[in-house]
Amino acid sequence: MSEIVLVDAGPLVAILSPNDEHHSACTTELGRHRDPLLTRWPVLTEAAWLVRKKSDGVKRLFELVEAGVINVTALDELAPPWVSQFIQKYTSVGAQVADAALMYLAEQLGTETVFTTDRRDFSVYRTSSGRAMRIVPAPV
Numbered sequence: 001m002s003e004i005v006l007v008d009a010g011p012l013v014a015i016l017s018p019n020d021e022h023h024s025a026c027t028t029e030l031g032r033h034r035d036p037l038l039t040r041w042p043v044l045t046e047a048a049w050l051v052r053k054k055s056d057g058v059k060r061l062f063e064l065v066e067a068g069v070i071n072v073t074a075l076d077e078l079a080p081p082w083v084s085q086f087i088q089k090y091t092s093v094g095a096q097v098a099d100a101a102l103m104y105l106a107e108q109l110g111t112e113t114v115f116t117t118d119r120r121d122f123s124v125y126r127t128s129s130g131r132a133m134r135i136v137p138a139p140v
Contacts, residue, residue, distance in 0.1 A: 004109055005136070006102050007037035007070060009047040010117030016051050016060050022117045029115060029137040036071040037115060040101035044072050079104055093121050106133065 014022035015030055030037075044061070051057030064070050075083070079101070086100040102114060103125055113134045116122050122133050 003113055004111040005033055005037050006105055006114045007039045008102060008114060008116035008118060009043050009098060011115050012047040012061060013050045014117060016057055025137045036068050038071050040073055040105055042098040042101045046098045075101060093124050
């Protein structure tokens with residue numbers, strides 16, 4: 001059985017940006033995963049915003065989706081109150097909708113692995129059962 005890995009906006013931006021400080025670590029981490037990485041539309045929207053000024057940045061981002069490297073899932077009708085509560089709970093770290101959407105997906109799937117460059121926030125977030133997320137790639 002393979003591990004379900006969620007992906008945040010930071011690694012997507014780093015993978016598409018050779019000058020990004022996390023580019024090498026994120027491209028190496030990406031190569032470790034055979035199965036598609038999972039994410040939510042708010043994450044993809046954030047990544048698209050961050051790469052919008054790079055030559056073909058948004059196009060290349062969506063090519064990752066089209067190639068099956070990333071699967072993007074929609075939020076269901078139960079998400080808004082859950083996301084709102086999550087953001088309120090983690091207001092001290094400035095939790096964003098994209099982060100909350102990923103944590104909601106983690107809850108739905110029972111996974112605890114997130115591919116992110118945002119160690120500061122994701123090291124604070126907890127699942128409803130109190131478990132910390134396993135963050136990849138490992139720090140260098």
